Amino acid sequence: MMLAESMRAIMILTALQSKISSGKRKKKKSQCPMYKFHLVFVTNPPVVQRNFRINELYNNIVAKMSLVLRFEQQRSNYVWEQALLIQGLKDALSTQPIEMQWQQIIEKSQLAKVIATTYHQILLSDIVNVDINGRMRTFQIPLMTEFVSLPPRQVEVLPGSTLSSVSPFTAVSDDSEIQHEKEEMMVHFALLLLDDTETIVKDIGAEKDSLIDSFIRVIKPTESLTQLSAMSELDINEVRSFAKHLIFWRRAKAVLPVSYRNTYIVSPLAPMQNIYQDSMIFKQTFFAMPPLTDLLSHLSSVHSRPKALKYIIPSKDHRGLYVDAIAWLLKYGYVCQLHSFFWVKITKEVKIKVAEQLEIESKKRKHKRQEQQQQQQLGGHNRDSSREIDPDLAQFLTNSENENDSNEEAMYGSSSESESELNNSKNKHVRNTDNTMRHSHRGDSKNLSSRSNTNPNILNHGLSMSMGSTAAARSNSSVTATGGQTKSGFANGFNNNVSGRKLAVQFEEEEEEDTILVDPESATALERKWIAACVDGKPPEVTNLFYKLLKYMNGKWALDMFLLKEGVSRHDIKKMIEAMGEHIVVGKHCTDKISLQDHSTNSVPLIKTDSFYRQLIQTTLYNHRLDTTYKMKMNPKIPTNIQLTPQQQIQQQMLLRANDRYQYRIKKLMNAHTLYVAVLFMFGVLQFIGLAFFTRGFLLSRQVLSDQATCLSQQGSEQCFQPQHFNKTLMLVIDALRFDFVIPVNESDQGFHTNYHNNFPVLHRLFEEQPENSLLLKFIADPPTTTSQRLKGLTTGSLPTIIDAGSNFDADTIDEDNLISQFHQHGKKVAFVGDDTWNALFGPFLHPNLTFPYDSFNVGDLHTVDNGVTEHLFPMLSGELGDWDMLIGHFLGVDHCGHRFGPEHFAMKDKLSQMNDVIERVIEELDDDTLLVLYGDHGMDPLGNHGGETQDEID
Known part of the structure; x- marks a missing residue:
């Protein structure tokens, strides 16, 4: 709630003195009898806001104003003299009403005026500007106009409030280093003035041509403070100081430079x-x-x-x-900028790949050590008399407790190496060691290690070999001894088995899932291996850029901010995201709405939360657990001529059982894959058959005749041409000109739209005013309604086929008889300007010096072709560019506007109005010997497309 609505303050000045009398008033300043004065503020805010409002009032107004008054009292007895003046005025005006007393006191006493002005300005939540003893003093209670998260719905906010999580004035990060970096990023922000320049200069009392005056006049919301420093030739520190001054005194707000490349949405705080x-x-x-x-x-x-x-x-x-x-x-405050935030995503494939690499490296080290031990053991014996031992069995029977411990340290980042790296990190303070967005099971390792200490020579080795990786040993596994109570550890179950009881081993498997690193800069040893595997095989420029920006991929840095800080282009960022694929997750949000976009699936779920980072970590979108899926990639071969001990037999049974389970899974997976392949093959065959029927039955082809019509082909006719009525023909084509665009439509009719109805009235008005000289006809276009095919239909009189639509962007010269070739054949000059499709279809028949084609492929360009046609059309009509017999002009703006925005966009209204003006001017400049023919080659549907599917596309 605003201060003006929550506080009613009464300011009272009391002066404690030994005695106030007329004789005392005449004493010198050095003999002031006042030893204490009080400036009392009486307020009554709501109970829920009492502590906050009182602290706010005290820190910003009471303490500062009291300090100024105390200073002026010590300097010149200002408070004492004003107190005597107020007391004297009260005595002199005691017979008047209280309202008139205070009105005259405020007019004559400067201190009374200061108190009254402060009171009224605080009630209005405005800045207090008062003159205290000849010096201007300014006080204010800062208004909450920038929010990092949405306030509660019942709390009112001031109009114009900003919602942003990247502003240096709303940064609330617990990380002081990030907070400091965001404040340093202020030089990359722009200033948005909250009033016009002249008003701000006048309010702050800046002198003309002063530094602050010059600085304010060059401020633009599209220029950052760094750019303003270069433009105004001021030091960057001075610019930053001026900017903070303007922001603090509510003359400007800090925003990222406004650009047409940014994305803006309607703010949830919009007034x-x-x-x-x-x-x-x-x-x-x-x-x-x-x-x-x-x-x-x-x-x-x-x-x-x-x-x-x-x-x-x-x-x-x-x-x-x-x-x-x-x-x-x-x-x-109607809009806010939508920012992009990055995270690093570790897929389960990467985890499995890293785990396999670690396992292979561990086996290589163990194998090398075992070879060294075997060489030392056999060094003093006769090798010829010794029996050859299978290396796999030797590896199987060798104690590997130390190796298992080292594997666990490598996999879970608990080695001294990772600890030293964390201790030596630049943050120099304690961090959360859980750096992944998943449920942590690291506590299980303590119980596991305590259980494994029962028989380290056998059990650790058996578990690591059966699981295939130490990650599986950290999963929830249990061993139950039948015929007795359940033991809490595998070692107890083994001891029971040795005493003669049967042993049943159960493995609980969990599927590995993806992980998002919330702070990749402080990753553990295992997480660094994951990150390295993500960029493995990527181009060097992508890898270098990824590691350069890795510290910003924690969801706390907006893309716009670290692009400015690191000087990276958006094109490079786009290239990196495409190369990294699913390993980068992009979140788009303003403050409390997160839009996580996974570039591998393009899914965009929306999550609402009160605290962005807490909810992001707790969200169930990625439920991460440690890898508990084990893989058996070895087929243990135990020689039959060696006598095994009971412990070794148990280990062999465990290996064989795990291997059987693994083989069963492989077989089941292969059967499923065979079924999938068969189903896909059947679908492929059906698609091929359907495509064959479609091409034979629907995509019909037509026979083109190259014969040209002449006078000789007219049998029994003395004259093969009609009498000539015009000397010249002007043929204009407005692409996608729908019939209802040119006829009047009643505004009360259903379906009326102001952006495309009644904006092209010249044709219908001409038809009504001069019916003997004009015709307005509607024709039905035969599908496909693409430009190239419709031009063929208009000039040849033939009907195109569906398969002809494929040549819309790569048309060949028309071989059949057509209107343009007939003009050329009889020695007529054909001039052309507009869509280059005409040049592709009728290039040999157009006069080379009177042909001005324009590229039509860029549908986002609404004006280039139309402006080019207009630029050449009227000089041709006046004869400045040469004589012609037939002039063709093809406008594309209406069609491109429909493709880009649709007919209901306001740009369509502007484009139709422009065409109406052009046609009116053409009609004015035409003489009586020139025939004007205006075509629309096809229509458009409500989305601006045209292919012949709907009625609007063929009318």
């Missing part, structure tokens, strides 16, 4: 209660922009994910306008 009055202000400020409500709906649509601003801007010419509009919306 929707002011949307109507702000819409009028927005329309007056940005009269060329769509309404405020429409712009907000484009930024946060319920039908699509948030996208960068550049995909909403109609063209490059609108960039500056849209960027200024976003700055306005940030200023008033």
